[in-house]
Amino acid sequence: MTSETRTPNPESQPPARAAARAAQERPQVLPTAEGWEQQRTPEGRPLLQFASPRVKQPPQHLADLSLEERQAKAKELGLPAFRAKQLSTHYFQHWTTDPAAMSDLPKAGREELVAQLFPPLLTEVRRLKTDDGNTIKFLWRLFDGALVESVLMRYPGRITLCVSSQAGCGMNCPFCATGQAGLTRNMSTAEIVDQVVAANRLIAAGELGEKEHDDERVTNIVFMGMGEPLANYKRVMNAVHRFVDPVPMGLGMSARNITVSTVGLVPAIRKLADEDLPVTFALSLHAPDDELRDELIPVNNRWKVDEALDAAHDYYVKTGRRVSIEYALIKDMNDHAWRAALLAKKLNQRGRGWVHVNPIPLNPTPGSIWTSSERHVQQEFIETLRAAGVPTTLRDTRGKEIDGACGQLAAAE
Numbered sequence: 001m002t003s004e005t006r007t008p009n010p011e012s013q014p015p016a017r018a019a020a021r022a023a024q025e026r027p028q029v030l031p032t033a034e035g036w037e038q039q040r041t042p043e044g045r046p047l048l049q050f051a052s053p054r055v056k057q058p059p060q061h062l063a064d065l066s067l068e069e070r071q072a073k074a075k076e077l078g079l080p081a082f083r084a085k086q087l088s089t090h091y092f093q094h095w096t097t098d099p100a101a102m103s104d105l106p107k108a109g110r111e112e113l114v115a116q117l118f119p120p121l122l123t124e125v126r127r128l129k130t131d132d133g134n135t136i137k138f139l140w141r142l143f144d145g146a147l148v149e150s151v152l153m154r155y156p157g158r159i160t161l162c163v164s165s166q167a168g169c170g171m172n173c174p175f176c177a178t179g180q181a182g183l184t185r186n187m188s189t190a191e192i193v194d195q196v197v198a199a200n201r202l203i204a205a206g207e208l209g210e211k212e213h214d215d216e217r218v219t220n221i222v223f224m225g226m227g228e229p230l231a232n233y234k235r236v237m238n239a240v241h242r243f244v245d246p247v248p249m250g251l252g253m254s255a256r257n258i259t260v261s262t263v264g265l266v267p268a269i270r271k272l273a274d275e276d277l278p279v280t281f282a283l284s285l286h287a288p289d290d291e292l293r294d295e296l297i298p299v300n301n302r303w304k305v306d307e308a309l310d311a312a313h314d315y316y317v318k319t320g321r322r323v324s325i326e327y328a329l330i331k332d333m334n335d336h337a338w339r340a341a342l343l344a345k346k347l348n349q350r351g352r353g354w355v356h357v358n359p360i361p362l363n364p365t366p367g368s369i370w371t372s373s374e375r376h377v378q379q380e381f382i383e384t385l386r387a388a389g390v391p392t393t394l395r396d397t398r399g400k401e402i403d404g405a406c407g408q409l410a411a412a413e
């Protein structure tokens with residue numbers, strides 16, 4: 001017997017052996033799609049779809065255009081350039097596309113102009129509200145029949161909208177309703193922006209719970225609805241510009257309050273770090289080891305955990321913005337304490353103070369492998385990270401009663 005095998009302390013064992021020991025103590029549930037079949041490549045890997053299919057695009061809308069482009073468009077329509085600013089004010093400041101409300105525009109031709117610059121992009125199909133009225137989930141139909149969702153949430157002192165960036169998704173994660181049908185198409189910039197404008201309209205009408213003050217609107221945006229935002233890079237970035245550009249060019253929001261998340265498209269993370277936009281960046285990691293993550297987040301077959309963490313760390317170095325790591329806690333799949341220790345080790349190897357971990361318990365789903373970790377396991381996971389000096393906050397899962405997870409409403413239609 002070697003001295004190593006006589007030592008029971010798992011800390012002193014090589015990681016693979018410690019992992020094996022820990023796995024014996026707790027079961028290891030493996031990710032697999034339930035009730036649908038994941039599309040695979042001829043080699044048996046989950047299929048990844050990066051490019052949007054070439055399908056008809058939505059009509060151009062004012063929010064697709066920068067202010068200069070809007071001015072050029074006004075000229076093209078035979079109007080003075082200042083009309084672009086007036087139209088922008090109606091949309092980005094007053095959230096209206098109603099010609100009757102645009103009395104500063106000449107009456108003759110107003111309706112036609114509005115029809116041309118504000119084609120309807122989102123048609124509400126369903127709206128679900130929690131009992132307290134503080135969370136509303138919308139299901140929208142796009143011009144081509146594609147369905148997308150957004151979720152509006154009131155918190156003390158802030159209002160957050162979770163937006164979709166693609167119809168469907170090509171990342172094929174086995175737990176996700178959105179990914180099942182693959183990627184239908186990228187959403188246009190204006191389709192992304194219009195989700196926020198629609199939410200602002202609704203808030204102004206007093207339809208989101210109890211108002212805190214009269215001047216309320218969406219303060220925070222998270223790109224965590226349908227789609228992988230960085231797979232629709234250009235349009236998502238244009239939408240971020242519309243969010244942060246000052247009124248009336250855009251919505252005048254703070255870039256810090258906009259969270260762009262990704263499952264780990266490394267080249268796009270590096271591109272994002274080079275933009276001059278201090279948005280909050282979130283990496284949906286969900287597993288610190290490639291063995292599990294290859295199955296859980298198929299894009300890991302392209303860019304491994306360490307590559308994604310390196311890119312996330314570089315984002316912090318370039319922007320000075322602390323990175324968020326999202327980690328859905330799934331019972332007996334990724335919630336083992338040794339995984340928390342491995343995650344902490346990988347984060348600390350890259351430095352201190354650059355990252356914050358947000359574990360999010362999955363919705364409890366009896367009988368499914370995709371179910372929430374038990375309370376004491378969640379606690380152990382969090383304490384392991386904290387004990388290693390990694391700031392960690394358990395997130396609540398808003399909208400449990402109304403199918404809060406992405407893609408569930410659209411999948412039910």
Ligand code: SF4
Binds near residue numbers: 170171179228263
């Ligand atoms: S979890 Fe996100 S990235 Fe994965 S398939 Fe669903 S929408 Fe796409």
